[in-house]
Amino acid sequence: MSLGDWLNERIGYREPLRRLLDEPIPGGARIGYVWGGALALLLLVEAVTGALLMSAYAPSATTAWASVAHINFTLRAGWLIRGLHYFGAQALVILIAVHVAQIAIHGAYRAPREVGWFLKLGLLGVILGFAFTGNPLPWDQDGYWGTRVETGIMGAVPVVGPLTQELVVGGSSLGHMTLTRLYTLHVFVLPAVTALLLAASFALFRKHGFGAPHGANLTKADRLYPKQLGMILLAGAVVLVVLFDLAAIEHGAPLEAPADPVSDYNARPAWYFRPLFELRKFFPGSLELIATVGLPGVIGLYLALLPFIDRKPGPLRARLPALAPLFLIGLGAVGFLAKSYASDAKDEGFQRSQAQNAQRTARAMALFKQGVPPEGALAMLRNDPEIRGEDLYKKECASCHRLNDLGPPKDKQTAPDLTGFGTKAWALEVLRDPDADHLFGKTAFKEMMPSMVKPPADPEAAKMFTPMSAADQETIAAFLEAQARGERSAGTQGETLVRQRCTSCHRLDGKTDDEESAAPELRGWASVAWIEAQITNPGSGKAYPPAAMSKDLEGHMPAFEEKISANDRKVLAAWVHRRGRGEPAAAASAPEKKP
Amino acid sequence: MAEPTQKEPGAAGYPGYGLPHEPGAGVPASAGAPFGGPPPEERRGALKALVALGGLAYAGAIAVPAASFIAGPAAGNAGSAGGRERWVRVGRLADLPPDEPRRLKVIGEERDAFTVAKDQMLGAIWVIREGEKIRAMSATCPHLGCGIELNGDKKTFNCPCHSSRFALSGAPETGPSPRPMDPLATRVVDGWVEVDYRRYRDGTAALEEIAG
Numbered sequence: 058m059s060l061g062d063w064l065n066e067r068i069g070y071r072e073p074l075r076r077l078l079d080e081p082i083p084g085g086a087r088i089g090y091v092w093g094g095a096l097a098l099l100l101l102v103e104a105v106t107g108a109l110l111m112s113a114y115a116p117s118a119t120t121a122w123a124s125v126a127h128i129n130f131t132l133r134a135g136w137l138i139r140g141l142h143y144f145g146a147q148a149l150v151i152l153i154a155v156h157v158a159q160i161a162i163h164g165a166y167r168a169p170r171e172v173g174w175f176l177k178l179g180l181l182g183v184i185l186g187f188a189f190t191g192n193p194l195p196w197d198q199d200g201y202w203g204t205r206v207e208t209g210i211m212g213a214v215p216v217v218g219p220l221t222q223e224l225v226v227g228g229s230s231l232g233h234m235t236l237t238r239l240y241t242l243h244v245f246v247l248p249a250v251t252a253l254l255l256a257a258s259f260a261l262f263r264k265h266g267f268g269a270p271h272g273a274n275l276t277k278a279d280r281l282y283p284k285q286l287g288m289i290l291l292a293g294a295v296v297l298v299v300l301f302d303l304a305a306i307e308h309g310a311p312l313e314a315p316a317d318p319v320s321d322y323n324a325r326p327a328w329y330f331r332p333l334f335e336l337r338k339f340f341p342g343s344l345e346l347i348a349t350v351g352l353p354g355v356i357g358l359y360l361a362l363l364p365f366i367d368r369k370p371g372p373l374r375a376r377l378p379a380l381a382p383l384f385l386i387g388l389g390a391v392g393f394l395a396k397s398y399a400s401d402a403k404d405e406g407f408q409r410s411q412a413q414n415a416q417r418t419a420r421a422m423a424l425f426k427q428g429v430p431p432e433g434a435l436a437m438l439r440n441d442p443e444i445r446g447e448d449l450y451k452k453e454c455a456s457c458h459r460l461n462d463l464g465p466p467k468d469k470q471t472a473p474d475l476t477g478f479g480t481k482a483w484a485l486e487v488l489r490d491p492d493a494d495h496l497f498g499k500t501a502f503k504e505m506m507p508s509m510v511k512p513p514a515d516p517e518a519a520k521m522f523t524p525m526s527a528a529d530q531e532t533i534a535a536f537l538e539a540q541a542r543g544e545r546s547a548g549t550q551g552e553t554l555v556r557q558r559c560t561s562c563h564r565l566d567g568k569t570d571d572e573e574s575a576a577p578e579l580r581g582w583a584s585v586a587w588i589e590a591q592i593t594n595p596g597s598g599k600a601y602p603p604a605a606m607s608k609d610l611e612g613h614m615p616a617f618e619e620k621i622s623a624n625d626r627k628v629l630a631a632w633v634h635r636r637g638r639g640e641p642a643a644a645a646s647a648p649e650k651k652p
Numbered sequence: 653m654a655e656p657t658q659k660e661p662g663a664a665g666y667p668g669y670g671l672p673h674e675p676g677a678g679v680p681a682s683a684g685a686p687f688g689g690p691p692p693e694e695r696r697g698a699l700k701a702l703v704a705l706g707g708l709a710y711a712g713a714i715a716v717p718a719a720s721f722i723a724g725p726a727a728g729n730a731g732s733a734g735g736r737e738r739w740v741r742v743g744r745l746a747d748l749p750p751d752e753p754r755r756l757k758v759i760g761e762e763r764d765a766f767t768v769a770k771d772q773m774l775g776a777i778w779v780i781r782e783g784e785k786i787r788a789m790s791a792t793c794p795h796l797g798c799g800i801e802l803n804g805d806k807k808t809f810n811c812p813c814h815s816s817r818f819a820l821s822g823a824p825e826t827g828p829s830p831r832p833m834d835p836l837a838t839r840v841v842d843g844w845v846e847v848d849y850r851r852y853r854d855g856t857a858a859l860e861e862i863a864g
Contacts, residue, residue, distance in 0.1 A: 132724065
């Protein structure tokens with residue numbers, strides 16, 4: 058007796074299996090019947106990859122990002138598992154939408170199949186629930202801000218909103234408890250509900266079979282196995298190939314920089330929520346609820362009632378009145394989806410924020426390779442000199458100084474533009490036209506320094522004026538650039554020229570002809586130490602002298618000695634020095650050697 | 653037909669059971685044998701084999717990466733010092749009395765999957781200064797990993813868990829330990845004692861280094 062016989066005698070699996078496989082399909086096998094089966098196959102893939110991800114994922118605000126990065130970039134085949142799970146989820150959204158639409162077009166929800174239809178709608182809801190609870194789990198910027206917005210929408214719902222929001226968030230703000238709760242929903246509650254829905258759907262399928270469309274040739278029949286099952290497997294395989302492809306292209310799935318609750322992040326929802334995102338723009342203020350809750354609710358209700366509205370079988374043409382809203386919803390969704398991406402593509406502010414975000418993400422990845430500290434990924438990023446420097450600059454400097462695309466608009470700056478600060482080109486510009494708008498022209502220091510090439514406005518003085526030779530300008534600018542690099546350049550021709558031409562106002566090693574002048578020290582100009590001294594106290598004499606802090610100089614630079622910690626001042630100075638001169642980001646901190 | 657979807661012939665528990673209109677154009681004479689399955693027609697046989705093969709391929713496409721993910725040691729997991737030298741400064745040479753074992757802490761960078769913690773206690777070692785030579789042994793018992801202590805007479809080591817006793821040389825004297833205490837390489841740099849700290853598998857007679 059074979060093992061199969063032995064088992065069959067005890068559990069009798071052969072008969073039901075044969076009945077399932079030999080299930081006749083009136084009208085014959087068709088592509089239109091593959092969606093439910095493909096959906097079930099894909100859910101299986103999601104379950105397997107999900108369980109694998111669970112084996113390496115650590116749900117807490119400090120570990121989630123690092124563990125996902127570990128899965129995606131360190132663990133063997135981790136990228137593939139995560140990529141399949143991530144893109145599989147999006148394929149599920151497409152498949153369930155197609156499945157639901159197909160059922161509606163076939164009219165396969167009519168009596169006695171209404172309950173099956175409700176189950177499918179339930180599955181649609183559960184799949185969106187998986188997306189809502191799954192997207193934040195990596196705790197990157199995209200996931201965090203998506204959840205921030207979505208739970209905000211939740212909280213705005215009258216009566217039940219605030220309580221639901223608090224239950225999901227696990228408190229008043231997003232944190233460890235949010236992740237553990239979303240995680241519980243994602244890996245336990247929703248899968249359990251899905252299993253029930255699938256089991257019920259399957260039982261109903263066994264009871265009613267496929268619902269043939271109007272006009273199908275019912276004299277023709279196939280069995281489920283092999284033709285229809287083959288089609289289902291083929292559809293599943295096509296989906297799987299696409300998923301493998303997407304995962305390979307993306308090397309897993311996207312992972313943005315770690316969630317930062319105080320960053321300026323331009324949040325956008327996943328593409329399948331984009332139509333609602335776009336719709337929301339038409340309902341300003343308190344009308345927002347119409348887009349976020351009202352319309353989706355109406356659509357849901359319409360779908361649920363469809364079997365009772367569309368009662369008479371017939372050609373699609375005859376059923377159009379009942380199905381028109383469905384087509385409108387589909388067209389509207391696709392239209393809004395396209396519109397949303399098109400308007401983002403044209404939105405310069407959004408593009409800039411995307412570029413900044415990509416930079417931060419790249420930096421986070423470089424830091425991750427060095428290892429994430431126990432304080433978490435956000436601390437890792439925040440303590441990085443590059444990121445920290447930029448954050449400090451944005452917070453403390455950018456209201457007056459421009460640097461590349463940071464800072465006030467070009468015509469609004471009230472302090473010199475630091476783009477190129479410390480380079481020869483910047484020094485040359487100051488020599489030639491110190492009162493240019495982007496240098497000192499909009500500051501209290503306007504008209505303090507004369508141009509070396511333009512004659513002064515006063516005709517008497519203009520007569521005496523001889524422009525500095527191009528060669529001398531070059532030599533002085535080169536000396537200044539060397540100072541910015543941290544070289545002393547003692548005894549060079551540049552130093553001699555500076556002593557001859559500049560020290561009547563400027564200081565060199567603290568020596569000047571005019572102690573009252575507000576002109577800065579040129580030794581070490583624009584070096585890290587010089588910038589740090591200037592940030593600490595712009596009247597110390599190490600950079601600018603006390604006169605530069607005079608009350609008469611309205612809008613002069615304030616001292617940051619008490620506002621920024623000594624360590625942050627160092628980080629900021631090094632960052633301005635690097636970025637001003639257009640140097641690439643410092644390499645991610647080299648592994649420290651123990652003393 | 654008003655109800656094209658209606659195909660249940662009666663109250664039979666399973667649909668498809670003895671259907672009256674089974675023989676369609678494409679399914680020849682299969683209705684006659686509801687439990688016998690379709691006749692052994694070659695084309696159908698090939699199709700069935702293809703479907704079965706496809707199903708296997710589908711399962712394999714997931715199962716292979718899954719097994720790789722679960723079983724694979726973290727590729728490029730810099731977490732361990734596994735196999736590589738890791739010299740750790742453990743104390744000053746001047747603080748070591750001659751011929752008397754001293755228990756010293758090994759402090760260093762600890763990696764665990766994705767986290768790196770600085771200045772963590774990685775373990776403890778016994779260090780003995782023998783003339784100009786510095787000898788170091790792991791304080792982890794080779795039996796099952798408990799911490800080895802120095803006995804009161806300072807002549808032997810003892811593991812409190814399962815009473816393995818070791819000579820000062822590290823050689824096992826009594827008890828279950830399968831091998832001597834694990835020796836570690838040492839060097840002296842600028843008056844500091846440094847140890848190449850490694851970890852070995854418990855319970856084996858031969859030294860087998862473990863990653864991390």
